[in-house]
Amino acid sequence: MPAAATHSSRLLAIVAIFFSSYILGIYSAARASSQQVQQVQQLEAPLASQNDSLDLQAGTNSSLARSDSRHPRWFPFYTIxxxxxxxxxxxxxxxxxCVISGECSDNSGVGAGSCSTITSQAICCIYQRxxxxxxxxxxxxxxxxxxxxxxxxxxxxxxxxxPPDSSICQLRVDFLALSLAPPTGDGLCSTDxxxxxxxxxxxPSICGENSxxxxxxxxxGVSPITISVATSAGxxxxxxxxxxxxxxxCSSATLAPSGCLQYYMPTSGTFASFNYVSAASSALNSIGVQGTRQLANTRYGICIRKAAGICSITYRQVGSDTYSFTLTNDVGAVxxxxxxxxxxxxxDCTTDYIVIPAPTQGGVSLASDRFCGLGLVSTTTSAKPFVVYTVTDGNEDMDISNRGFYLSYSQNACPIL
Known part of the structure; x- marks a missing residue:
């Protein structure tokens, strides 16, 4: 064979080997990429199926608002x-x-540890104002x-x-700490x-001790709500x-029912009037006698969520505190x-009182649903929803040294027939 032909054959063989290696490389890369995509899809599938809401009180799904977006976000620049x-x-x-760290800092949040196993870029962002x-x-x-x-x-x-959008219907404000100047002896929040x-x-305007x-x-609608604390430097x-x-x-399982300023989830617990403290007020009222601790001019509902299998609820004073129901009259005179x-x-209540619908005491139905005075014996009701209404007027002259109320409640299971 001539030398030129031999040289050409070798050159063609080298080119063939080169292209074969090139094609094999492309195939291997494509296969690896396909496997990565499948792995990502497998990773995304269970996450995409998660409900996009959270119930803080009950630990079940609800429509509690997210801080910025109601849908999962994908940050391909930071993570897969x-x-x-x-x-x-x-x-x-x-x-x-849980947000990307850059988003947290951009919105004046404070990072408080990691919150995702998918990416180290995700942090628990705390918004403090x-x-x-x-x-x-x-x-x-x-x-x-x-x-x-x-x-x-x-x-x-x-x-x-x-609210970020019209899907948000309600605000819950927890007083983790709230200590302001006390009301006057007439129950008015005149200082703070x-x-x-x-x-x-x-x-209502709230002052005193309410932690x-x-x-x-x-x-x-989407109109803003303003929370203000006014204080006196004097x-x-x-x-x-x-x-x-x-x-x-708006679809949250933990929305408070209409008319409920307060809403309690447990099957048993306690609740109190604003500024309730067992100790008497040191302020004098308008007629110069020891005043009241309870706030004047209030009218609101305190609701308890009924648990499954529950037929009634019982209210009573907190046993360790004899002043835990002192709404009207002179405490010092008793x-x-x-x-x-x-x-x-x-x-016989017309000024300051609570309302327990359809009440019974000792199994006997009572003629009135109003309670006032200086004591409340154990009272049960089957009326639903479970709610206690509280009313105070603006005249506390004769309500001397009153504290308000501090009550316990317990839900009662339906009888087994």
């Missing part, structure tokens, strides 16, 4: 896969929202300036809360006052507040041994 902007618990034990702030983020914390240090007083400190305005629900209390407020007092602001979706007994319970 999806994760939802779920509610998370930070390493500071505060509730936050103080005077003059606004928010559309779920689980925002509203503090006095320099919290937890006390605030001396002076001026008004406010936050404006706007927490007010919540702009919603479709009426919230552990909460309120629900209906949004008026009254020396170590004020302090830390409020947790949560938004509830033998302390008679407090919390039927002898000082009254149903």
């Amino acid at each position: 896969g999806r994760f939802s902007n779920d509610i998370c618990t930070g390493n500071n034990l505060l509730l936050g929202t 103080t005077c003059g702030a606004s928010t559309s983020y779920n689980n925002t914390y509203f503090y006095n300036s320099n919290y937890p240090a006390p605030y001396a007083g002076g001026g008004r400190c406010s936050i404006v809360v706007t 006052a927490l007010t919540i305005t702009g919603g479709a629900s009426q919230v 552990g209390q909460h309120v629900y407020v209906d949004f008026n 009254y020396t007092f170590n004020r302090q507040w830390q409020l947790q602001i949560r938004m509830l979706g 033998d302390p041994a008679l407090l919390a007994t039927s002898s000082v319970q009254s149903q």
Whole structure:
């Protein structure tokens, strides 16, 4: 064979080997890419099927609002896969929202630990705000300036809360800490006052000691709700507040029913009037005698969610506190041994009282659903929904040294037939 032909044959063989290797490389890369896509799809599938809501109280699915988006986000630049902007618990034990770290810092949030096994970029973002702030983020914390240090007083400190969209119907505000100047001896919040305005629900002015209390407020469409704390610099007092602001979706299982300023989920527990403390007030009322601790001019409902298999509910005074039902009349004029007994319970109530619908005591139906005076014996009702209404007027002259109410409740199972 001529030398030229031999050279050409070798050249063709080299080219063939090169192209074969090239084609094999493309095939291998394509196959590896396909396997990666399948792995990502397998990773995404269970995440995409998760319900996009969270029930904080019951631990079941609901439509509690997400802080920014109601749908899972995909950040391909940072990670492969999806994760939802779920509610998370930070390493500071505060509730936050699971977001990419850059988004948290961009929105003035504080990172409090990791919240996702999919990417290290996801952090539990805590939104903390103080005077003059606004928010559309779920689980925002509203503090006095320099919290937890006390605030001396002076001026008004406010936050404006706007729902992110029309799917949010209600606001729950938890008073994790709320210590303001006490009311006057006539029960008026004249020195300090927490007010919540702009919603479709009426919230009374609140002052005094209310840590552990909460309120629900209906949004008026997408209009903002303003939470304000007004304080007087002329009254020396170590004020302090830390409020947790949560938004509830319109289909949430934890929405408070209409007319309920407060809503309790457990089958048993306690509730109290605003500013309830067992100790008497040190302030004098308008006629110069020891005043009341209960707030004047209130009218609202306290509701308890009925559990499955429950037929009735029983209310009674907290046994360790003989002053736990002192609404009307003069506490000091009664033998302390008679407090919390039927002898000082009254149903002839027109000024300050609670309402328990269709009440029974000792299995006997009562003629009135109003209760006042200086004692409440164990009272049961089968009327549903479970609600206690509280009413106070603006005249506390003769309600001397009253504290308000501090009651326990327990739901009773239906009898087995």
